[in-house]
Amino acid sequence: MASGNSERDVTATAVKIVVAGGFGVGKTTLVGSVSEIPPLRTEELITEASAGVDDLSGVERKNTTTVALDFGRITINPKLILYLFGTPGQNRFWFMWDELARGALGAVVLADTRRLDSCFPAVDFFEGRGVPFIVGVNCFDDAHRYTVEEVRAALDLDPHVPVVLCDARARQSTKDVLITLMQYVLARTRLASAR
Amino acid sequence: MIVDQDAWFDDAAGPLVRPYAVTGGRTRADTHGLDLITLVVAVREPAGDLEPESLRILRVCQAPMSVVEVAAHVNLPLQVVKVLLSDLITQNLMIYRSAGPSAEAPSPQILQAVLDGIRKL
Ligand SMILES: Nc1nc2c(ncn2[C@@H]2O[C@H](COP(=O)(O)OP(=O)(O)OP(=O)(O)O)[C@@H](O)[C@H]2O)c(=O)[nH]1
Ligand SMILES: [Mg+2]
Numbered sequence: 646m647a648s649g650n651s652e653r654d655v656t657a658t659a660v661k662i663v664v665a666g667g668f669g670v671g672k673t674t675l676v677g678s679v680s681e682i683p684p685l686r687t688e689e690l691i692t693e694a695s696a697g698v699d700d701l702s703g704v705e706r707k708n709t710t711t712v713a714l715d716f717g718r719i720t721i722n723p724k725l726i727l728y729l730f731g732t733p734g735q736n737r738f739w740f741m742w743d744e745l746a747r748g749a750l751g752a753v754v755l756a757d758t759r760r761l762d763s764c765f766p767a768v769d770f771f772e773g774r775g776v777p778f779i780v781g782v783n784c785f786d787d788a789h790r791y792t793v794e795e796v797r798a799a800l801d802l803d804p805h806v807p808v809v810l811c812d813a814r815a816r817q818s819t820k821d822v823l824i825t826l827m828q829y830v831l832a833r834t835r836l837a838s839a840r
Numbered sequence: 841m842i843v844d845q846d847a848w849f850d851d852a853a854g855p856l857v858r859p860y861a862v863t864g865g866r867t868r869a870d871t872h873g874l875d876l877i878t879l880v881v882a883v884r885e886p887a888g889d890l891e892p893e894s895l896r897i898l899r900v901c902q903a904p905m906s907v908v909e910v911a912a913h914v915n916l917p918l919q920v921v922k923v924l925l926s927d928l929i930t931q932n933l934m935i936y937r938s939a940g941p942s943a944e945a946p947s948p949q950i951l952q953a954v955l956d957g958i959r960k961l
Contacts, residue, residue: 653881653882653883653904653935654881654935655879655880655881655904655935655936655937656937657879657904657937658937658950659877659878659879659906660877660946660950660954661876661877679958679961685908685909685912685913686912687908687911687912687917687918688911688917688918689917689918689919690917690918690919690920714908716908716912718909719957719958719961721953721954721956721957721958722953722957725950725953725954725957726879726906727954727957727958728876728877728906728908730876744875744876745876747875748875748877750946750951750954816961820958820959820961823958824955824958824959827951827954827955827958828955830951831948831951831952831955834945834946834948834951835948837945838948
């Protein structure tokens with residue numbers, strides 16, 4: 646780390662939770678309902694190279710597109726900042742998910758019961774990476790209400806993965822989702838260290 | 841089902857590669873391995889000339905914030921911001937604190953503090 650002769654220093658720790666799920670399932674809404682700042686948005690450049698290109702030199706001349714990602718922040722205390730990241734709506738940009746998931750405390754997979762299958766990729770991704778996750782069933786008004794057990798069966802989840810019903814627009818509901826996630830992560834960590 | 845670790849793109853997206861950020865006619869890289877939530881802060885006034893983008897970054901980083909927040913505030917793509925930040929760190933104009941080795945599991949103390957903090961919201 647570079648040293649400075651200034652009084653300024655970076656002593657806080659930053660951690661993150663990832664909110665994933667299909668297109669339009671309420672990820673940004675969930676982040677916004679608990680964030681202390683309005684969700685911010687940033688973009689990453691992606692170069693769409695033409696098929697068959699195996700030489701990466703000069704990629705900057707090829708067409709670039711961007712993938713957006715949004716996030717919120719909760720200052721837990723002056724030494725600990727929690728960031729909440731919504732994954733890009735388009736599941737196809739897996740490398741973005743890689744960076745998002747790396748070092749994450751855990752993840753919330755939001756499911757919309759009108760199209761449960763849209764969260765399969767997220768479930769598969771976190772299972773494959775060993776990132777602890779819970780499933781939040783976002784209850785849209787016009788949706789048929791499933792029971793937690795029906796959702797669990799439909800997603801073929803491990804029995805220990807918590808599934809909670811939620812309303813991403815409601816701060817208290819989102820808090821409950823995050824509390825469930827953190828309790829689950831803590832329990833897993835204690836279990837692992839006890840072994 | 842396990843996600844194919846090499847599946848960086850699907851058929852609809854076409855082959856994708858991450859471009860290097862090209863600034864000032866040179867290809868530069870983030871040499872400090874900055875992460876989305878690496879915290880950075882400006883510590884010194886620049887002595888010489890800097891690109892306008894770098895000056896904007898220094899201006900928004902008067903208090904510690906994460907790399908991703910910097911990118912959102914200066915409205916530039918993440919990779920470009922990482923490269924510019926990396927240069928500013930190398931020039932001793934900024935300092936950073938990485939999120940720690942990401943392979944390492946967060947401590948139960950941190951997890952408990954996050955849980956307590958969310959409860960108190
Ligand atoms: N009834 C109801 N509507 C919701 C709920 N959560 C989100 N919405 C609405 O659903 C729409 C989509 O929500 P977003 O938060 O933008 O969804 P998203 O997952 O971020 O969408 P993308 O980033 O485009 O994938 C918005 O109009 C929200 O107001 C919910 O719990 N109940
Ligand atoms: Mg969104």
